Amino acid sequence: MAFRKSKIVECAVTAPSFFWLTLLFVIPTIIVFAIAFKPADPYGGVGGGWTLHTILTLSNPNYPAIIWRTIWISIITTLFCVVLGIPTGYCLARVSARWRHILLVLIVVPFWTSFLVRVFAWKVLLHPDGFLKRMLVALDVLRPDSLLLYNDNAVLLVMVYTYLPFAILPIYAATEKFDFHLIEAARDLGATRFQTLFKVFLPGIQRGLITAFLVVFIPALGSYVIPDIVGGLSSEMIGNKIAQRTFVDRHLPHASALSALLTLAVLVPLIAIFGMQKRKSKEPPTLIETA
Amino acid sequence: MSKKLTSVLLLSIAVLGLLGAGEKKPVLHVYTWADYIKPELVKRFEKQEKCKVVIDTFDSNETMYAKFKAGARGYDIITPSSYMAKVMFEQGMLQDLRHEFVPNLSHVDAEFLTLTMDKEMKYSVPYMLTNTGVAYLKSRVSNVEPTWAMLERADLKGRMTMLNDMRETLGAALKFLGYSLNTRNEEELAKARDVVIRWKKNLAKFENEQYKSGLASGEFLLVHGYSGDILQAQDENDDVAFIAPKEGLSMASDDLVIPKDAKNSELAHRFINFLHDPKVAAENTEFINYLCPNKTSYQYMSEEIRKNPAVFLDPETKAKSEVIEDLGPDNAKYSKVWDEIKAAQ
Structure with missing residues (x-):
């Protein structure tokens, strides 16, 4: 009886968000997938009937380069964010409460400024006649004719800058809950620093790492504004191609096919990770055994 | 002074009220x-x-x-x-x-x-015309000639932009080669594609909006852009100048x-x-x-x-200039070539 009651409460609590997501996420996604199988009309609308033509044009030899670039920029961004997020999260969890407060505010403060303004600020920082450039030239790090803006590295830099807080916060949250006595215990039992890090600490904050990975990797795949503003001639990502198909080519089915591809690219790693986690949770929790 | 202002304000409110009350x-x-x-x-x-x-x-x-x-x-x-x-x-x-x-x-x-x-x-009745040409900073670019070939200047590598607009940018290359910028001929388009790919090597990026402020701030030294935008950049920086390429341009x-x-x-x-x-x-x-x-x-x-060449083209250039037309289904030919340009290294 109690079981059934809790089930009803659970449904009632999740119903609003379930309804919200169905209405504003699931249904639009299904529409996007459907439009990908529709013909386009020359006036920017969607024609009648069904066709496989648009899907077949995805084999266009120019796409693999863009898809590959989208994936590797996103992966490298995620790696940088997670690798930088671990020591930051560790520091945040270990410093005194006062300092933790100040540091957390410093991490969150940039969000008070519009995302676009921050990206434009990078354009000023990396300006070819700017302070940073002149300083690096004076220090003999750069040649006078080398450029800091409009290349893949600029895109990567601004993406890491933008997504870093999203990686730090979940890692910090997981680290805060981590029992640091485990590290002492591992060291007492003869583990090297290296082993302690990889066998005790990182598995201990695994959940935080997975969340950090997802919240950086998924939005990074859909990036559009950053490659548009600081990217160069060959920094186009799938997001930019979708925008071109929608606004310039007025070809909604094509834009939809690319969006569907992007959705699948996000769903596949997501399902893989959930699958892995599920399998893991069936195994006996190894951490407690070693500890 | 402030009394006067107040009475003016009050009067205008009264007038507005009267107007509002009318028919x-x-x-x-x-x-x-x-x-x-x-x-x-x-x-x-x-x-x-x-x-x-x-x-x-x-x-x-x-x-x-x-x-x-x-x-x-x-x-x-x-x-x-x-x-x-x-x-x-x-x-x-x-x-x-x-x-x-x-x-x-x-x-x-x-x-x-x-x-x-x-x-x-x-x-439709034409209301306002704009030309798409080239603008540059007088103090930073020497040996200026009124031609699309300016976009090939290796000495300006990484400091030039072209429009992120397939019709305008391919149009510039088509004009440079002496073809119509409304061509439906795929051979001509292929040649124009090769020209843009050659130009692309020296460009910083394809850009529709930021080139104005980029030119005014000295970030870019030479840009392909709309005359109206460029005249606005001129208001910010006197150093900006416009050229109408002699091969003709898009109006x-x-x-x-x-x-x-x-x-x-x-x-x-x-x-x-x-x-x-x-x-x-x-x-x-x-x-x-x-x-x-x-x-x-x-x-x-x-x-x-x-006398402003950005507003009034000289008759010879004007005779070679064209208006971009919507090509209906043939737009796809431009999209295809444009994708190839974007993908080219």
Whole structure:
């Protein structure tokens, strides 16, 4: 009886968000997938009937380069964010409460400024006649004719800058809950620093790492504004191609096919990770055994 | 002083109140680009016609079109670019113009009309022209010549931009090669593609918006862009100069059109007539720096604007210039070549 009651409460609590997501996420996604199988009309609308033509044009030899670039920029961004997020999260969890407060505010403060303004600020920082450039030239790090803006590295830099807080916060949250006595215990039992890090600490904050990975990797795949503003001639990502198909080519089915591809690219790693986690949770929790 | 101000304010409130209490005036709803008409002219028209003009703005043809497709109602006049005006006409979204209400159409530059898609002004009247050319910083670029070949300058590597617009950028290359920028010939397009790929090696990026501020701030030294934008950058930085490449360039026109379901069609016709009054057209051109193709109006303009190569092309260049047309299904040929350019290393 109690079981059934809790089930009803659970449904009632999740119903609003379930309804919200169905209405504003699931249904639009299904529409996007459907439009990908529709013909386009020359006036920017969607024609009648069904066709496989648009899907077949995805084999266009120019796409693999863009898809590959989208994936590797996103992966490298995620790696940088997670690798930088671990020591930051560790520091945040270990410093005194006062300092933790100040540091957390410093991490969150940039969000008070519009995302676009921050990206434009990078354009000023990396300006070819700017302070940073002149300083690096004076220090003999750069040649006078080398450029800091409009290349893949600029895109990567601004993406890491933008997504870093999203990686730090979940890692910090997981680290805060981590029992640091485990590290002492591992060291007492003869583990090297290296082993302690990889066998005790990182598995201990695994959940935080997975969340950090997802919240950086998924939005990074859909990036559009950053490659548009600081990217160069060959920094186009799938997001930019979708925008071109929608606004310039007025070809909604094509834009939809690319969006569907992007959705699948996000769903596949997501399902893989959930699958892995599920399998893991069936195994006996190894951490407690070693500890 | 402040007393005077207060009384003026009170008086104006009283006047406004009286006006509001009077008979309801007809309202003309205009949907156009930002800063695209001299504000005093709007006031003059309101006074003359005893009406109210409400101006709403859009920032791209596509946004405007999408809004109409989604069922926007209540506008009496819109100013799309010609290609979009044609698309809307073909969709049955526009009214046929009644020329008897617009006697000033006789002043419209006949030479320009031969270049347009709607030569008889059946559904559209050209409002403002813009040229797409090259702009540069005088102090930083030497040996300037009026040609598209400027985009090949290796000494400006990484400091140049071209428009992120397949028709404009391929159009520049087609003109450079001496072809029509509305070509449907795939061989010519392939040659133009190779030219753009060659130019691309020295470009910083393809850019539609930021090139203006980039040029004014010295981030870019040479850009491919619209004359109106460049004249705005000139206001910020005197060092900016415009060149009209001698091989010819693309001219675009934004047209005055009346949507099918306009509530004040007659007033809209009178507004078109007002804007093409030669003296009004000259005043408007002087203010917004785009050219209203009203032949009679040219004599009323200042020497300064008549000598500006960004506003008035020299006849030889003009003869080689063209208006970009919507190519319907053949647009796909441009999309394909454009994708190849974007993918080329």
